[in-house]
Amino acid sequence: MKRVNGIYEENLKALFEKKLIKNNYNFNKIPFILFGAGNLGLRTLTGLKKIGIKPVAFGDNDEKKMDTSINGIEVFSKEKIMSKYGDNILIVLTIWKGSTGKEKRVSTLIKGLQEFGFKHVVDITKLYNDYPDTFLPYYCIGNPENVYSSEDKILECYKLFDDVISKKQYYEQVKWRISHDNWEEFVDVDYNTYFQRDLYELNENDIIYDCGAFDGDTIRALLHKKLCFKKIISFEPDKNNFDKLKKFVEKQESYIQKKIQMFEYAVGNKEEILLFDATGDADSKVSNNGDSKVKSITIDNFAKENPQNIPTIIKMDIEGFEREALLGSEIIIKQQKPILAICVYHKQSDLWEIPLLINKISDGYKFYLRHHVGDCWDTVLYAIPKERRKIKEKQVCVK
Template structure:
């Protein structure tokens, strides 16, 4: 390790230690009072800025505890003047005119695929005269019983309860960029302010060239294949560098799009791709699946359609006797269950694993710990592929697939 790299690592260690020095009890007190302290006497006068999924979810949660926001505000012109779930949607200008100096504006714009940054909304609303603009996380901490958890958004005290594990995972990471990314992810989870998070990398998701060297004969297992987006990226960036591509997608709408894409491929490529209607988890059987036709289709609480579930260790026949060399997993929060159901095949074949680490607060450290328990020789790297915490991918790279030959873990 060079002197500059060592200095960078030591600085990251220092920052992580500062973040984790708060006690669980102190964090619980902070969670309970941050929103009121930041908005003052406006805690009951709330405008939700963003009438999409998070905004509507927040509205429902607030109503369940007797809190009714004054209005929605949204940048989408087609919503202005309309009612969404019984609340009027105002243009930002109208909302600022009516409530800019008398209400707290809570930014509820946060979703996969969005280029939005919290700072964008703060700047926009401040310029319109809104003087109190806060992130949704602070409001969610205040009403955690109805609003949390939501993806990686969770109470800071929950992270601090696992401070030792959080420190351990820092020591597993193999390059400076990953260590810096990890610290900012911890910072966001503890402060609730996403402004600290880095912008996404330019490389295709799951296929970062500086992280994983290419083969000409990969056996790819794509868990959560969606509509073929990763297959499409693979072909565009790596061509036909696979002998088999096994695509697993339980959502029928997504799977139809996937199969349509495959049907339009060159015959020599299409014949190497096999599609299965499976949800990958830690048991083989059936479960209910919420079908949305979106990347976020997921297991439901007794809702949705029945789908076939399978463990990776039970896919021997489907894999035609081949061992996977590259496993991609983005399965809406069931990533740990995938690892549990694939202990034999993953522990035996040591493939590259590109796995989502953003669906739960604790996946930031639990997924790396689970990967390391499979094989201690894995090099672990983190790369963000979307804004504000979305599409954070952990790359587990066998030494022989390290393109630099220089990746190493450095403990804190």
């Protein structure tokens, strides 16, 4: 086992010993297709227009989009692309979703296009990395140069992880942030999120802070698995999402409703009013370009004002605002050491910055990394106090 751990550390160090050679595809000189006429395709087209580059067409598998036009760019099936442009046309895959299922993975989609006959198929990072000022950052896709400049922190963070699974996933994620050439490592990773029985067990005394409650998806998962808990405190600042959350909770049996409290707040590092991009879906987030305003609180202040509801578990999926929320939780983390389940995929550097921050706040944790949805979506850091790192016999709680 020690040798296995050492291999990942050696491989990680090797990433920094020799910079990978950047491939420039000359998108400004050769014709190419954007394959995927959804949100990512539209985002990419908008960026290309800013720099004066125009794809020859969109490609898509959705029959409803065939032979239509999006912002002046025609949408074709792969059959029509082949007949019109031939097998040498460059295909840029503009599909990268946090969806479960192998068939939706980037590596699967690329392989399918190659098997169809296209000789040159690349993922979206090849285009984005050529024009970082226009396209980056985009979730955990960032300029690879930023990874190289964070070498010391990345190597320091690696030492925090407690098991081989975490060490391997951390290495693969760092490598992906540099080269984006190991998509195949993120195919078989559809697991249950936040409540990993191989890491910790919930109990009837747990008070869970659900930060980024969305429409109640985390609560839904808890109830579906009949997991134990005493109370859930939900925070969701998007009004439309909050209304969905309320409707979901109101449909539950009365004894469940009594165990759930909901607050239409964001969580951050101070109490203030923030600009917010309220999309009414899972992508809602704090943003300087937000079209609405929301109230932000700190977990420390909330817990102080509600001493009967001190959290034993804190889950955060708040679209890149996790670091700020953790800074607003320092007292609770230091004094109470709740289990932390924190998303680290919204920003490139969250993968190492967030574990290092938590370890700086308190040295009483063991750290684990689990990747719950393929292609680097839903990557969660688990910081577990040493006394909670044990597995009990399976429990089923009904009430």
